[in-house]
Amino acid sequence: MATLREGLPLLYQQFTALFKKNLLLSWRNKRATCLHLFSSFFFIFLIFSIQESSKASEEASTVHRNVTDPKALVSPPIPPCEDKFVVKLPCFDFVWSGNQSRRVSDIVSAIMANNPGRPIPTNKVQSFKGPEEVDAWFMSNPLKVPGALHFLERNATVISYGVQTNSSSEAKRGRTEDPTFKFLVPLQIAAEREIARSLIGDPKFSWGFGFKEFPRPAIAGVVTSSVFSLMGPVFFLAFSMFGFVLQLGSLVTEKELKLRQAMTMMGVFDTAYWLSWLTWEGILTFVSSLFLVLFGMMFQFDFFLKNSFFVVFLLFLLFQFNMISLAFVLSVFVCKSSSATTVGFLVFLIGFIAQIAVVMDFPYSSDQPIYRQVIWSFFPTNTFSAGLKLLIDATSTPGISGISWSQRAVCAMGGDCVMTVNKVYVWLVGTFFFWFVLAIYLDNIIPNASGVRKPIFYFLKPSYWTGNEGNKVKEGSICSCIGSIPPVEHVTAEDQDVLEEETIVKQQAVDGLVDPNNAVQIHGLAKTYPGTSKLGCCKCKKTAPFQAVKGLWLNIAKDQLFCLLGPNGAGKTTTISCMTGINPVTGGDAIIYGNSVRSSVGMSNIRKMIGVCPQFDILWDALSSEEHLHLFASIKGLPPASIKSIAEKLLADVKLTGAAKIRAGSYSGGMKRRLSVAIALIGDPKLVFLDEPTTGMDPITRRHVWDIIQESKKGRAIILTTHSMEEADILGDRIGIMAKGRLRCIGTSIRLKSRFGTGFVTTVSFLENKNDGPGTSHEPLKRFFKYHLKVEPTEENKAFMTFVIPHDKEKLLTSFFGELQDRESEFGISDIQLGLATLEEVFLNIARRAELESATVEGTMVTLELESGISVEIPVGARFVGIPGTEKAENPRGIMVEVYWQQDGSGSMCISGHSSEMDVPQNVPVIYEPSSQVLGHGQRRVRGTVIDYESS
Numbered sequence: 016m017a018t019l020r021e022g023l024p025l026l027y028q029q030f031t032a033l034f035k036k037n038l039l040l041s042w043r044n045k046r047a048t049c050l051h052l053f054s055s056f057f058f059i060f061l062i063f064s065i066q067e068s069s070k071a072s073e074e075a076s077t078v079h080r081n082v083t084d085p086k087a088l089v090s091p092p093i094p095p096c097e098d099k100f101v102v103k104l105p106c107f108d109f110v111w112s113g114n115q116s117r118r119v120s121d122i123v124s125a126i127m128a129n130n131p132g133r134p135i136p137t138n139k140v141q142s143f144k145g146p147e148e149v150d151a152w153f154m155s156n157p158l159k160v161p162g163a164l165h166f167l168e169r170n171a172t173v174i175s176y177g178v179q180t181n182s183s184s185e186a187k188r189g190r191t192e193d194p195t196f197k198f199l200v201p202l203q204i205a206a207e208r209e210i211a212r213s214l215i216g217d218p219k220f221s222w223g224f225g226f227k228e229f230p231r232p233a234i235a236g237v238v239t240s241s242v243f244s245l246m247g248p249v250f251f252l253a254f255s256m257f258g259f260v261l262q263l264g265s266l267v268t269e270k271e272l273k274l275r276q277a278m279t280m281m282g283v284f285d286t287a288y289w290l291s292w293l294t295w296e297g298i299l300t301f302v303s304s305l306f307l308v309l310f311g312m313m314f315q316f317d318f319f320l321k322n323s324f325f326v327v328f329l330l331f332l333l334f335q336f337n338m339i340s341l342a343f344v345l346s347v348f349v350c351k352s353s354s355a356t357t358v359g360f361l362v363f364l365i366g367f368i369a370q371i372a373v374v375m376d377f378p379y380s381s382d383q384p385i386y387r388q389v390i391w392s393f394f395p396t397n398t399f400s401a402g403l404k405l406l407i408d409a410t411s412t413p414g415i416s417g418i419s420w421s422q423r424a425v426c427a428m429g430g431d432c433v434m435t436v437n438k439v440y441v442w443l444v445g446t447f448f449f450w451f452v453l454a455i456y457l458d459n460i461i462p463n464a465s466g467v468r469k470p471i472f473y474f475l476k477p478s479y480w481t482g483n484e485g486n487k488v489k490e491g492s493i494c495s496c497i498g499s500i501p502p503v504e505h506v507t508a509e510d511q512d513v514l515e516e517e518t519i520v521k522q523q524a525v526d527g528l529v530d531p532n533n534a535v536q537i538h539g540l541a542k543t544y545p546g547t548s549k550l551g552c553c554k555c556k557k558t559a560p561f562q563a564v565k566g567l568w569l570n571i572a573k574d575q576l577f578c579l580l581g582p583n584g585a586g587k588t589t590t591i592s593c594m595t596g597i598n599p600v601t602g603g604d605a606i607i608y609g610n611s612v613r614s615s616v617g618m619s620n621i622r623k624m625i626g627v628c629p630q631f632d633i634l635w636d637a638l639s640s641e642e643h644l645h646l647f648a649s650i651k652g653l654p655p656a657s658i659k660s661i662a663e664k665l666l667a668d669v670k671l672t673g674a675a676k677i678r679a680g681s682y683s684g685g686m687k688r689r690l691s692v693a694i695a696l697i698g699d700p701k702l703v704f705l706d707e708p709t710t711g712m713d714p715i716t717r718r719h720v721w722d723i724i725q726e727s728k729k730g731r732a733i734i735l736t737t738h739s740m741e742e743a744d745i746l747g748d749r750i751g752i753m754a755k756g757r758l759r760c761i762g763t764s765i766r767l768k769s770r771f772g773t774g775f776v777t778t779v780s781f782l783e784n785k786n787d788g789p790g791t792s793h794e795p796l797k798r799f800f801k802y803h804l805k806v807e808p809t810e811e812n813k814a815f816m817t818f819v820i821p822h823d824k825e826k827l828l829t830s831f832f833g834e835l836q837d838r839e840s841e842f843g844i845s846d847i848q849l850g851l852a853t854l855e856e857v858f859l860n861i862a863r864r865a866e867l868e869s870a871t872v873e874g875t876m877v878t879l880e881l882e883s884g885i886s887v888e889i890p891v892g893a894r895f896v897g898i899p900g901t902e903k904a905e906n907p908r909g910i911m912v913e914v915y916w917q918q919d920g921s922g923s924m925c926i927s928g929h930s931s932e933m934d935v936p937q938n939v940p941v942i943y944e945p946s947s948q949v950l951g952h953g954q955r956r957v958r959g960t961v962i963d964y965e966s967s
């Protein structure tokens with residue numbers, strides 16, 4: 016076996032392998048990677064398009080055109096108030112004050128009558144006493160009039176006047192309304208004309224009067240900068256969400272599919288894991304930020320052209336790095352990769368709201384308390400928005416040169432300011448490290464996929480840094496309302512062999528003996544799942560703790576394949592999880608080649624010498640089998656030079672050489688299992704755990720994998736769990752059957768069959784012509800078996816009959832089969848086969864007994880319908896059932912039936928049939944008697960008693 020790498024060389028090897036894995040995953044997921052790298056083009060193009068369409072729609076406005084020969088405005092009329100862009104109807108053309116003066120009233124009447132081209136009707140004008148009244152009217156009648164005239168007759172030769180208009184310009188359908196030229200100037204000209212006529216006394220008096228604006232070039236950059244300052248921050252935030260969501264999705268997928276757990280089992284360093292992600296995402300971020308700035312320059316935005324390239328690039332780069340560390344933090348809390356988009360949307364929403372606040376100078380103004388600014392700055396979207404605002408403001412006015420690298424620490428207007436671009440950088444660097452360290456801390460203290468976490472102050476323990484931790488992990492959530500875990504229930508084993516094994520292991524434990532022939536010594540291993548708990552508003556909702564393994568004592572020899580069988584939920588996978596360090600043990604210990612699973616040093620030694628094929632394939636769909644093997648070999652620390660040849664050999668062993676370069680996502684179930692077996696065998700481990708390795712394989716492939724397992728037995732111990740009895744029979748050197756968390760029996764296949772099988776199975780085959788007519792039934796043979804052995808066929812058809820002969824009839828068998836052979840031709844027999852009961856039968860028997868044990872405690876009943884019409888309720892797993900109410904003088908204990916059981920598709924016990932009714936023999940004990948026997952409808956529905964006829 017090649018020496019495995021350790022320490023820093025291993026860390027580096029793991030880092031490069033994981034980095035390559037990240038690179039390959041991004042390469043294979045081209046669409047997402049391209050989106051991450053080039054989505055900036057889409058956003059920049061969108062801003063550009065919006066800007067161009069805004070420009071086009073405002074073309075009508077003189078503001079954005081060259082004015083070379085401005086038109087003079089000569090005696091313009093007072094327009095109707097309906098012409099105003101924003102007006103409330105009914106409206107007035109103008110209002111005026113000074114109505115107590117007769118002369119002023121005449122002047123206003125003249126203004127109305129002499130309005131060029133349109134005399135103003137009286138209902139379109141409103142008069143008031145003084146300006147205060149006009150102001151009060153304005154207050155209560157907004158948008159009802161474009162302007163007001165205020166007259167004051169001082170004496171016979173002096174009349175003062177004032178004009179009051181709303182100066183804000185309005186826009187409508189791409190045109191801008193200029194209130195000065197449209198309303199103020201006509202009112203002013205009309206007032207002055209009629210005042211002059213009144214003072215001179217000549218109603219025809221007139222003079223040429225005109226207004227004309229300057230010729231000027233088009234005002235450039237106003238639309239550009241306003242569209243950019245409005246859209247830019249939102250779109251840049253949206254752009255950064257692509258990388259964020261993809262990163263979050265990748266991390267959560269690895270957690271969800273237990274890929275992270277598989278890597279941990281193989282001994283991956285957390286440092287290598289996080290650094291590999293950070294480095295790869297850092298590279299993607301660098302490139303995407305670069306593209307963003309280049310695209311911005313390409314589309315000629317002042318923001319990108321006038322501000323220094325490095326100033327802008329660094330802002331985007333640092334912000335995106337912050338988003339990576341934020342994704343790391345959130346990945347700890349998110350359980351489903353499908354939720355990544357929702358989380359991304361929420362982060363975007365929060366960032367968007369923050370941008371609005373930053374635009375309003377919150378909280379980076381001198382009147383805001385420092386603590387508010389500090390708390391606000393911890394969120395990278397906030398500081399990023401502040402940085403963007405500084406850079407946008409610096410280029411929003413035409414003619415300003417933007418922010419250069421040397422000016423990054425200078426305030427915008429040269430005076431005092433709370434935020435500069437340089438401060439934004441400092442904050443972004445700080446928050447990047449803050450969130451990154453927080454992510455690693457939370458990753459340790461938040462329960463992982465197996466509900467395991469480190470203590471809250473784990474990093475304060477010197478043992479954590481020296482690597483000499485004792486019991487290092489906890490279970491349950493940090494803020495759960497923790498109830499006490501009940502003490503582990505240790506029950507003395509009923510089976511003689513199990514008891515014997517337990518005694519040997521206990522004695523070795525007491526003596527401190529480590530048997531060099533044993534690979535694994537399991538010392539009272541117990542596992543209680545703490546139950547989930549949720550802190551509701553008023554009370555703690557908690558599911559009860561569950562004892563999955565209840566004290567296991569077992570030795571597993573080197574060079575031996577130990578097969579662990581048991582019905583669903585027996586505790587097999589939990590036992591393996593405890594031994595591979597996925598779940599912490601609740602009680603007891605497992606010593607693997609002298610290392611305890613309870614110590615972290617022991618566990619890290621164990622990880623180097625074990626290989627695990629988990630129950631469910633833990634594979635990346637986008638990686639090929641060759642890439643999987645290379646990755647896991649590197650994580651294990653195999654010398655790089657040997658990895659290629661080892662991977663090739665393993666692929667050949669599991670017959671995957673042809674599919675070595677095909678992605679695992681397109682493999683069949685059997686191919687995936689074979690790859691999982693190959694991964695378990697990487698690095699020549701001294702102990703291999705195979706959890707249902709042949710599930711989903713066709714018979715030929717299964718046989719092939721059995722050969723591989725047989726081959727692999729040499730020089731190592733293997734612990735195999737399976738639901739295939741054939742597999743256990745063929746591969747298992749020793750077999751243990753677990754049920755309800757306890758070991759029920761242990762031994763070789765033959766021993767189990769002889770001890771737990773119902774006896775011998777004989778199959779009698781018939782000659783073909785013997786079963787032709789209706790009168791040619793096999794009744795004589797049935798009677799022969801019944802008369803000599805008191806058994807009935809368990810299975811029968813035209814061609815054969817099967818009988819199960821109990822062990823207690825063993826002595827009669829020689830003479831019985833001698834006579835049967837002599838009478839072969841009489842019974843029409845062609846062949847007689849005799850064998851021990853199958854392992855499947857043993858398994859069913861053990862599972863049934865375990866089921867009966869818990870059913871009698873928990874009261875789990877099923878109904879047995881007898882041919883006599885009686886319904887009998889019996890505990891699940893009961894074999895011999897007495898029927899109450901059938902007692903008679905000649906048969907004082909009544910009658911009983913034997914119930915046949917089988918497992919349904921979900922692995923639960925169900926009734927498959929029952930024997931004919933027979934008398935309950937005297938002296939057989941009752942092991943379960945219900946409190947009341949008759950249920951409802953008289954004698955037709957009863958509760959059965961369970962009779963211990965098996966052991967009697």
Ligand SMILES: Nc1ncnc2c1ncn2[C@@H]1O[C@H](COP(=O)(O)OP(=O)(O)OP(=O)(O)O)[C@@H](O)[C@H]1O
Pocket residue numbers: 465466544546561563581582583584585586587588589590630
């Ligand atoms: N994380 C968990 N929290 C609570 N209970 C659990 C947890 N994991 C397993 N269990 C329970 O522990 C019991 C043993 O489960 P385990 O997976 O070890 O059984 P198994 O023998 O491997 O079954 P199978 O053959 O179906 O794989 C089951 O009842 C299961 O529901």
